[in-house]
Structures are given as C-alpha cells and as structure tokens.
Amino acid sequence: MPCFHRFYDELIPNQNLVEYLFIGTFNPSWNAENENNAEYFYGRETNFFWCICPHAFNRNCLIDKGKPEWLSFCEQNLIGLTDLIKNIENADQENDQHVQLLTNGFQDKNLDLRENGQYIFNIDFNTDDIIKYITSRRNSLKGVFFTRRTDNGIRRIWEQWCQISNHCNELSIYNAVLPTPSLRGGGTLKSTISTWRTEIEKCSQD
Template sequence: MIVKHKFYDECVKKFLDNEILIIGTFNPNIQNNEANFFYGRNRNYFWKILPELWNEESLKGKDINIKKNFLEDKKIAITDLILCIEMKESQINSFKDDNISNVKKWNTDNIIDNLKCSNIKKIFFTRKSFNKSTNFLKMEICKIKSYCESNFIKFEFLPTPSRYANEKKIKEWKELIFNDNTIKKLF
C-alpha cells in the first residue's frame, strides 16, 4: 500500500525567507496518526524543546497556527526527508523506522533545489544516530549535508525529539542551534 506524507504540501513548500531548516524523516498519512502538524505525535517533544530554546512556553498540543507563527517569527522552516513510502497492511499502525524503509519518493532533490534560492544558513536533521534499520536514511541526508558543505551552510545532526525531553537534550539542541560556527566562505 502506498502511503503519502501527511503534510505533503507543506514538505514541498518553498522556504525562501527562512534562515533555519529542520528536517525530519516521515509522517504517514494514515488513519491513526493524530498529528496536526510536523512533530505532532504524542511521543514527540519537538514542540516542547524548540520554544524552550528561546525561553518560550511549550507549544506541544497547541493550535497549528500558533506553531506556524512561532516558526515564521524565528525564521524556521520544517520539512521531511521522505514524501511517500510503500507499507504492508500489517505495518500501517506502526511508526517504527523498519516500516518506512521502502521509500517511493524522497524529498532530497526538492530540498536541495530550494536551498539554491533561499536564505537558509543552518540545517538540522532530527536524528543523530543510524543503525541497520535506518541506514537507508543516511545516504539521502548525506546528499544534503554534502550540498551544505559545498555551499557554506551549517549542517548538524540533532538528538531525536521523540520519546522524551530533558535538560540535557534541550541544552544540546541549544548549543547546536545557536552555535555560530557556521562555515565561512574563504575569500
């Protein structure tokens, strides 16, 4: 069964005026996916972690327009690496990485094309580690990382916002996002 990204139109949207791009993996458009926006599932703490970096209150569970306003105010764009996958019927209710490995359409080329005409200065991928079940992601994200390195755009891997949010994770996000050791062009 072919499963498209729940926020497909948002994924392929241009991010011309943003300075930060955060890339996730995939949010399936399936019946039991209660997310109202990127990183919107119950076990994901993105909307708690991100606002805290600016000393603002959690947006977890808040209205989508409040989240979009926050992103616009901070010049942050969000997208995902995968646009479409094929899943077995028996996997439909699972959000495990193993179940998204049969990718039918990547967002990689679209992301790189958008970067060519954007103001993005920093890119963050919300996964820091890879294992056998997630190595398929590594090759695609490394294409984006390579483009960034060639074009003096900072690229970092963030700890996943899934499962929990604690002071250590928030501190690491803050250090990575606000560290201005961006790659400088050599003149």
Template sequence: MITVQHRFIDHQINSTTETLIIGTFNPETADNDAEFFYGRSRNYLWRLLPTAFGKADLKGASKQKKLDFIREHKIDLTDLIEEIQVEEGQEANYYDGYIDNTVTRWKNIISLIDTLPNLKRVCFTRKTFSDIPNMKKQLSEIQKHCNNKGIAFQALTTPARFYREDKQTEWTNFLLNGNK
C-alpha cells in the first residue's frame, strides 16, 4: 500500500474567511498538475467563482491571482481528506467512490470552522452521496455543526467536468446569498 497526502496539506485558511468551500481530496502525485485547489483542466471552479462576482475568468490564471481573488472575496478552500492509502498504481485515482474507502486521515473541518469567527456559509462541492458513505458521515457532522452555529451549509453541483449556466446560477446564488 502507498500513502498519498493531500497536495495542498499546508494551505493555511485565512482567518477572515466568510465562505468555506470543501472538496474531497487532491493527491500529491506526479500525475497531478494542479497548482492549487481545483486547478485541473476539467474543473471550472475558477470560472464559477469570479463570474459570480462579475469578475474575469481565472481558469488557467496563476496561483497568486487565485489567492488574491479568494482573499478579496473572503473565500477559502479545504478538503475533507488529508491522507489516503492505496494500492500501487492507484495514486492518481480521483474517483470519490474509490477514495472514500482509502482514507487514513480526515481533516478536522469542525475545528477549522470554530477558528473562523466571520464564517457565513460552507459548501461541499458535490450533491450526491450514494457512493461515499464515509464522506457522507463526515459531512453530516459538519452540516449539523454549521446548523448549530447558524452558518449556511449547502451541497452544490460539482465544479468539475463542464461549465453550464444553471451551475453558474446555483454557485452564484450560494456565494452571494448563502442559499439556492
């Protein structure tokens, strides 16, 4: 078995964050060319976020431009998983249904939330949970914690695979209003 850590495990969440976006896992592997969260070619988060605020598309922009954008808009990014253990050859398997059963260390998102006094909304970048029971359990606890603290929580359509207007509308409404 091979241990794979999160590629951005050392990313520090800004203490002024108002919107926290939670994903699943971004592996530290040679095959992964993402320079920052959601940086793979088939992910459109960096189009969805700026468009919601009437700004230029950042898909393909530098890491620094993305960092500047999230700081300006008090958004930050994290993932549920810090480390997995997989069979050799599966280090770059991005399928959540596979990853769900390989987790050796979860990120303590609830403790993270408690360090963010300005947090208003939290989202998870996936709507379906049928093939990820372990992640679903983690998210259920996070959602319950958010509800207890009066923080909006929503599962959103994944920013991966394609860009569509209805996806943009969903993300924009959440980012600007905290709900659908």
C-alpha cells in the first residue's frame, strides 16, 4: 500500500493567523526499525528544529518537549508547518528496498533515486495545496521558508520548492532556503541558529 505522510491530516496549518510558514519534505507513516519516529513535524530525535527554531525567535529550546509545547510555540509565534510530499503512491511495505529507502536515515535523496532510468518512487506532491494556502494568507504571511538549502540529489523535490518560491515572489512575500535542521549539511548548531534568525528578522521588519 502507499506510504502516506505521517501527519497527512495536518499538512495544511489550521491556525487563525500565520506569519511564518516553514516547509519540509516528507515524514513517512511507516515506522523505523530503530524507533526514531516523529511525534510531530521535525520531531525525530536526529532533528534539531525544535532547538533551532525557538532560538531563532529568541525563545527557549524545546527539543526536550513534545507536541503540546510545540503547538503552543507555533501558535504564540504565528508559525505554520507543512511538507512538500503527501504520499509515496507506489510504495510497498512488503518490498525491503522501499522500506529501507523510506525509513533508514530518512534522507531526501532516497525519494529521488532512479533505477534503470526510472524513478523508483511515484510522488504525490503537496505543492498545489501549499500555493493555494499561501494565496489565501497573502495578507498575513511575512516569510515562507524551505528547510533545505541545496538541490543536490533531489531534483523533483527542488522543482516543487521553486514553484512555491516563484509564487511567493509574484505575491511579494519574502521567501528563502534555510540550512537543514538535521545538521546533515555540516554546519554547527550555533551557525544554523544564527542563519535562521537572520532570515526571520529580514522578513519581520515592518
């Protein structure tokens, strides 16, 4: 059966007011063997979003907290969270290769791998819904951010972000790419927080 997003029913933020929209890639509903599964967006133990983002907003680290505290932080700071991918349509949980690619390390590049010239996975993207959401919130959104800085190995995924970025530009909404909160890109926690804070401050100035 397909592998849906773990938070499929929460992919569109439902807060009354959102000024900052953070966009990730995918969080599979299938569980990892090492139990490194997320309670909420960016909630895996190997992801530092809930340390980086609060610090970027000059708040206390929430990495040791859980979903109730994370939702409260988002509500208080007018933050919305979503991901680019809704569903891996042809994923087969009986296929060991599929399970390994989707749950071992949670690397975005695994979603864009090819075999014999064909993509292994058929992806159902969330792009159209994100664009509609941005349009509907155009008067309140100050910044839209993709929590991935490079397109290395993720051509199809990067193309979706480019569509969203272009749409934001048409609406004069600030948008930017951010260093990954998983710190896989090689940056330090301190430098990543600094970069995030700088980008948020750019779009927060009236």
